[in-house]
Amino acid sequence: QVQLVESGGGLVQAGGSLRLSCTVSGRIFSINTMGWYRQAPGKQRELVATITSGTRSGSTNYADSVKGRFTISRDNAENTVYLQMNTLKPEDTAVYYCNADIRQFLSDYMNYWGKGTLVTVSS
Numbered sequence: 001q002v003q004l005v006e007s008g009g010g011l012v013q014a015g016g017s018l019r020l021s022c023t024v025s026g027r028i029f030s031i032n033t034m035g036w037y038r039q040a041p042g043k044q045r046e047l048v049a050t051i052t053s054g055t056r057s058g059s060t061n062y063a064d065s066v067k068g069r070f071t072i073s074r075d076n077a078e079n080t081v082y083l084q085m086n087t088l089k090p091e092d093t094a095v096y097y098c099n100a101d102i103r104q105f106l107s108d109y110m111n112y113w114g115k116g117t118l119v120t121v122s123s
Contacts, residue, residue, distance in 0.1 A: 002026035002112055004098045009117030016121075017086045022098030022114055024079040032101040032109055033058075034074055034081040038094035038119075045097065048072075049083060066092075088121045095119075 008020040024031060035050035049072035052058035060072055071084040081098060098114035 002028065002102055002104065004100060004112055004114035006096065006098045006114045006117040009096060009119045011120045011122065012088055014088060014090055014121055014123050016088050017084070018088065018119060020083040020085070020096055020117060020119075022081045024100055024102065024112075027104055028079060029103045029105045031076070031079060032103070034098070034100045036072065036081070036083045037097045037099055039097070040091075040094040048096065051081065085119070088119075090121045090123045093119060093121050
């Protein structure tokens with residue numbers, strides 16, 4: 001069974017930094033696009049950043065609200081995606097979810113979600 005497990009959330013003051021990690025486990029054949037989404041209280045889930053698969057590094061895409069402050073990266077050997085978050089703002093407070101397109105052996109790609117990790121930015 002495929003599992004996505006996030007870590008690295010917590011409480012930080014405005015202007016601070018956090019690094020989120022998400023590791024995929026299970027019988028995996030390949031992982032395509034990986035990404036981070038977030039959902040603030042009372043709001044819809046929104047895209048934060050995605051990164052495609054690549055021989056050395058994938059192509060990245062960011063929400064306008066985090067460009068220049070957040071950096072997504074991945075370690076294909078470890079089936080892990082990271083989100084480095086700098087210059088955090090109170091409006092970044094949300095539950096952050098890991099997402100990935102994963103192909104298991106003898107199956108097509110399917111989309112998976114982690115359970116989320118809470119990031120709270122105090123002013």
